[in-house]
Amino acid sequence: MSYVVGVEKMEADKLSDDENLLWESAEHGGFRGLLKSRKILHLSLIASLGGFLFGYDQGVISGVLVMNNFIKSFPRIGGDGDLQGWAVSIMQIGAFLGALINSPLADRLSRRYSIALANVSYLIGALLQAGAVNTAMIFVGRFVGGIGVGQLSMVIPLYISEIAPSNIRGSAVSLQQFAIATGIMVAFWLDFGTQHIGGVGDSQSQTAWRLPLGIRVIPSAVLLFSSLFVLPFSPRWLMKVGREQEARYVLGKLRILPENDPNLEQEMLQIKAGAMFDELTMQEKFPEAKTHNQRALQLYKELVTQRHLAKRLFVACFMQVLQQLSGINAIIYYAPKMFQAIGLRGASVSLLATGVIGIINVLATIPAIAVVDKYGRRSVLMLGASAMTVSHVIIGTLYAVFEKSWNQYPGAGWAAAVFLWLFVFNFAYSVGCISWIYPSEIFPLGVRAQALGIAVSINWISNFLVGLLTPIMLRQLKYGTFFFFASCTVTLFLWTWLCLPETKGVDMEKMDKLWGGSESLETAERMRRINSELGIDNEIVLDREMEEIEV
Numbered sequence: 001m002s003y004v005v006g007v008e009k010m011e012a013d014k015l016s017d018d019e020n021l022l023w024e025s026a027e028h029g030g031f032r033g034l035l036k037s038r039k040i041l042h043l044s045l046i047a048s049l050g051g052f053l054f055g056y057d058q059g060v061i062s063g064v065l066v067m068n069n070f071i072k073s074f075p076r077i078g079g080d081g082d083l084q085g086w087a088v089s090i091m092q093i094g095a096f097l098g099a100l101i102n103s104p105l106a107d108r109l110s111r112r113y114s115i116a117l118a119n120v121s122y123l124i125g126a127l128l129q130a131g132a133v134n135t136a137m138i139f140v141g142r143f144v145g146g147i148g149v150g151q152l153s154m155v156i157p158l159y160i161s162e163i164a165p166s167n168i169r170g171s172a173v174s175l176q177q178f179a180i181a182t183g184i185m186v187a188f189w190l191d192f193g194t195q196h197i198g199g200v201g202d203s204q205s206q207t208a209w210r211l212p213l214g215i216r217v218i219p220s221a222v223l224l225f226s227s228l229f230v231l232p233f234s235p236r237w238l239m240k241v242g243r244e245q246e247a248r249y250v251l252g253k254l255r256i257l258p259e260n261d262p263n264l265e266q267e268m269l270q271i272k273a274g275a276m277f278d279e280l281t282m283q284e285k286f287p288e289a290k291t292h293n294q295r296a297l298q299l300y301k302e303l304v305t306q307r308h309l310a311k312r313l314f315v316a317c318f319m320q321v322l323q324q325l326s327g328i329n330a331i332i333y334y335a336p337k338m339f340q341a342i343g344l345r346g347a348s349v350s351l352l353a354t355g356v357i358g359i360i361n362v363l364a365t366i367p368a369i370a371v372v373d374k375y376g377r378r379s380v381l382m383l384g385a386s387a388m389t390v391s392h393v394i395i396g397t398l399y400a401v402f403e404k405s406w407n408q409y410p411g412a413g414w415a416a417a418v419f420l421w422l423f424v425f426n427f428a429y430s431v432g433c434i435s436w437i438y439p440s441e442i443f444p445l446g447v448r449a450q451a452l453g454i455a456v457s458i459n460w461i462s463n464f465l466v467g468l469l470t471p472i473m474l475r476q477l478k479y480g481t482f483f484f485f486a487s488c489t490v491t492l493f494l495w496t497w498l499c500l501p502e503t504k505g506v507d508m509e510k511m512d513k514l515w516g517g518s519e520s521l522e523t524a525e526r527m528r529r530i531n532s533e534l535g536i537d538n539e540i541v542l543d544r545e546m547e548e549i550e551v
Contacts, residue, residue: 030370033168039254043231044160044172048179049223050115050152053122053216055183057149059358060212061088061142062333063191069204076135088333089464090139094125094146095153096460102151103453104296111159111234111449112227114151119224122148123217130214154456157440158449162234163254165267166507170372170437177433178365184332185358187212192355236445236508239275247271269534271445274509276530278446284526299447303454308516309443313451315500316439320459322492323435326388327485328427329463330470331420332357337474338420342399343406343413352417357424364428376504377434378496384430385493389486391423396482403479431492435459441503442511 034041064070065087071078077087098121106114125145132138157173164172190212198205235254238247248259248268257264282295289295303309331338335353344352372380395416402412439455440448473481501514 030168030171030372030374033373034171034369037165037168037255039256040164040168040172043163043254044175046223046226046230047115047156047159048175049219049226050118050156051176051179052183052186053220053223054149054153055180055185056187056216056219057091057122057145057183058180058332059184059187060191060216061091062354063188063195064209064213067191067195067204067209068201069198069206070209072202073206073209074132074135074138077138085468087138087142089467091142091146091149092460092464092467094143095150096457096464098147098150098152099154099453099456099460100150101147101453102154103449105151106155106158106449106453107237107240107296108292110237111155111162112231114155115159115231116224116227118148118151118155119220119227120148121145121151122220123224124148126214126217126220130210130217150456150460153459154453157436158452159231159234161437161440161508162236162448163232165255166505168373169441169508170377170434170504171369173437173440174365174369174372174433176436177428178362178369181358181361181365181428181432185362188354188358190215236271236275239271240278240445244272269536270507270509273527273530273534273536274445276533277527278444280526280530282446296450299450303447303451308512309447309451312442312515313454316442316451316455317458318495319431319435319438320455321462322488322495323431323459324462324466325485325488326385326427326431326492327392327466327482327488328424328432330466330473330481330485331424333467334470334474335420337471339417341474342395342416343402343410344417356421360421360424361428361432364425365433368429368433371429372433372437373504376502377438378500378502380430381434381496381500382493384426385489385496387426388423388430388489389493391419391426392482392486392489394419395423396479396486399479399482438500438503441508442515444512445508 034044065077065084077083098118102114102118105117109117122145125141125143125148128137128141128144132141157176160173160176161169194208194211195204197208197211232250232253233243233246235247235251238244238250248264251268251271252259252261252264255261255264255267282289282298286295286298289298303313332354335357336349339349339353368380398412398416398419402409406413439452443451470481473484477484503511503514506514
């Protein structure tokens with residue numbers, strides 16, 4: 001299905017002076033840049049429904065598993081703590097596989113249609129769980145739905161990063177994390193409300209748990225429809241598959257510019273040069289790779305054999321590991337136990353733990369949208385890592401000092417709770433957002449889907465392992481758990497400071513300059529030939545790119 005089929009072509013030269021001025025002045029990041037680029041904001045918000053589904057699926061199951069009627073309906077799950085743990089974790093295993101399998105799909109079918117396919121998996125999983133009459137349906141539904149979640153978590157940041165201009169790319173991709181946090185929060189409060197349907201005791205209705213498990217089909221169906229009829233193809237993907245005229249048309253609509261505008265022409269040349277470079281490299285290095293599968297296999301090999309690509313892949317994967325080792329999901333999954341451990345008791349513990357954390361997680365993501373394209377990825381990461389370290393150290397210290405006397409010093413318990421909330425706040429605007437932004441923007445077009453699929457799958461397997469090990473750590477290490485997480489956030493700070501280049505405002509086609517992708521004479525000569533073919537002055541382009549990177 002072509003994006004232009006059935007769509008009346010907009011006469012770009014009839015744009016009002018205000019709209020043209022809108023683009024010319026859209027040099028800002030954050031909210032200002034997003035509001036000026038309203039087309040990108042609109043499409044990014046629609047695509048971010050995938051993040052909402054991701055967060056909702058993570059948040060909904062914990063409340064459902066403890067509902068009285070669910071336990072009566074599935075006594076094997078309700079009476080077995082290990083089985084409950086697997087009911088949660090099997091989604092993460094499915095997501096790990098989904099992120100991996102979606103890489104070739106995003107390249108072959110398009111980013112847009114792989115979003116649609118992911119929603120089919122998600123819908124099947126949601127319907128199986130909502131209509132479950134036995135334990136097997138719960139587990140199969142969680143696994144199949146998890147595959148859809150993994151696919152969405154891989155392709156949504158990829159898609160948004162490819163349609164957004166460089167000045168707002170970080171802010172636009174941050175909407176993904178905002179949607180994830182919103183999904184977690186909505187799931188908790190919906191569980192909290194529906195548990196009262198029919199009463200919280202033996203009279204509780206099946207609707208109490210079937211409704212929160214089933215209602216997510218609505219946003220999933222909306223995203224499925226939008227991926228087929230509303231979201232355009234990524235212009236970079238169109239150029240990758242040789243549909244240049246369509247890429248120009250779509251990019252013009254995205255930027256609200258006529259097709260002959262010099263700004264649009266400059267961006268098109270950059271995208272075309274990047275696509276041509278990837279294609280020429282593949283032809284010259286691997287002339288024997290004729291089929292799609294053979295070329296895909298070579299791309300995966302390139303990721304680990306090419307030094308600059310392997311470096312980027314390590315950075316993308318290590319950032320996912322550090323995101324999980326910051327302790328965020330350990331706190332989200334086990335917050336009630338942590339609050340009880342620091343001396344807080346009563347029915348309010350669940351609200352204090354999950355409800356308040358959910359609200360803070362959403363609110364704290366808003367500053368990231370505003371600052372990540374203004375102050376850069378590095379500074380925001382280092383600020384968040386520093387603040388998270390302080391929180392972990394203070395909580396661990398309070399735990400060590402008052403472990404045997406929380407009841408005598410309730411103020412110490414509340415102080416620990418406050419720093420737990422502060423940790424969540426600082427996570428959300430820093431590594432919570434940037435771990436999605438950074439990997440989605442640093443790779444060349446030819447291997448971008450493959451690299452992001454690997455990185456996101458590492459996120460999911462790390463998530464699984466942290467969830468598995470945290471109860472053991474809390475039981476064996478106790479307050480040492482927080483000091484362990486503090487060591488990980490210190491590592492995040494030092495690694496960012498010493499190793500990560502700044503990508504703020506750098507066009508995706510110019511990332512090679514940051515990572516040494518054009519260090520060889522062979523590669524430089526290949527790029528010169530492409531620039532010459534496109535009529536681009538190599539010396540002028542090189543000088544301008546070096547000036548931009550230095551700035």
